Amino acid sequence: MSSLQGLLVGVHIGLAQLTGAPELALDPAEAEKLCTAAENVARHYSITTTQKTLDWIALGGVLAGVYLPRLYVIGQRRGSRRKAPEGPSMPPSEPGYTDTTGPHVMWEDHMGTAD
Numbered sequence: 001m002s003s004l005q006g007l008l009v010g011v012h013i014g015l016a017q018l019t020g021a022p023e024l025a026l027d028p029a030e031a032e033k034l035c036t037a038a039e040n041v042a043r044h045y046s047i048t049t050t051q052k053t054l055d056w057i058a059l060g061g062v063l064a065g066v067y068l069p070r071l072y073v074i075g076q077r078r079g080s081r082r083k084a085p086e087g088p089s090m091p092p093s094e095p096g097y098t099d100t101t102g103p104h105v106m107w108e109d110h111m112g113t114a115d
Contacts, residue, residue, distance in 0.1 A: 005035050009027070018069055
């Protein structure tokens with residue numbers, strides 16, 4: 001497997017993990033087909049670059065594949081800690097309960113009281 005194929009496989013595995021869609025992951029055979037097709041198209045254009053640039057691009061892809069899934073999981077975990085509890089804060093039978101759901105709330109918020 002070439003370094004470009006490895007990069008494609010790694011990036012797609014990272015995307016699959018980030019999105020929760022395992023279908024996005026490429027196997028090495030698919031990466032080879034994709035690279036071959038891209039090389040066939042690229043030969044019609046005069047694209048010049050240095051090995052240094054290619055190495056930086058490869059490093060960026062590897063870094064994204066390593067850290068983006070971790071950052072996503074951290075964000076999900078922190079988001080779940082911040083989530084407000086579902087439902088009313090006190091039962092409807094308690095004094096001081098205010099219904100904060102339903103169409104009257106939107107009406108009151110934008111037009112004043114419904115009375």
